[in-house]
Amino acid sequence: MDSLKHDWLTEGLIDYEYKKYILLAYLKNIGSRFNQSELYPFMSDLIFHYRNLIKVKESKKLMYDNFPETLTKADFNKLRLTYDKIVNDDEVMQQIEEIIAFAIPKMKGMLEEGKELFEFVEEHIELEPVGVSPIYSDEGYLFINQDASMDVSIFRYQMTFFEHAEEKYRSMTTEFLMNEIRGISTTFENIKVGLTKRFTELPNPATYLASSRLKFPLNETVLPVAKRMLVRRISVS
Structure with missing residues (x-):
């Protein structure tokens, strides 16, 4: 899996094990790219998803207004309606919080690997x-x-x-x-x-x-x- 969808956290089935599987497949590919000394666009994509999860965690709500400006109006409205429904569902929000709690340290660890690779290349x-x-x-x-x-x-x-x-x-x-x-x-x-x-x-x-x-x-x-x-x-x- 080369990249995650911008709305991977809420798109489709919101289930801890399912989202964990998607995330680990994504991170495995990123790790493989780093092992081949390939930084971009994988590093910037990882940074985007990591920062978005941090914002979601800190705000205690889904920050749909932080997604790329390339979203169409229809896509944006769909996200807004989806998120309004989600934030009012305590069971779903609990699943999302568990997913975020699992994802943030995993992404942070991969970011550290990318940072080390960047610094190694820069040194040379x-x-x-x-x-x-x-x-x-x-x-x-x-x-x-x-x-x-x-x-x-x-x-x-x-x-x-x-x-x-x-x-x-x-x-x-x-x-x-x-x-x-x-x-x-x-x-x-x-x-x-x-x-x-x-x-x-x-x-x-x-x-x-x-x-x-x-x-x-x-x-x-x-x-x-x-x-x-x-x-x-x-x-x-």
């Missing part, structure tokens, strides 16, 4: 600028090189900003451009110059190199970790 990645860094760094290029190989994966990045609950957040979107083979005449600096000539809208682009000393899955692990590292670096510059 070095992030450094390629050439002279311009003042404007909210848009540019990210090079990824693993295990000292000749292969270089090139991404274009752009910082984005959004507000939530009166707080501002910075995130990053990336677009894969190409792979390059590094050589004597094809240094990281030369690759940057080539990009400048090809994409003239960025005449002096901020460019960073994320070098991993070990080999990890690119899209599932190295790229997300490198993006987090780059967001932090740009945010404090």
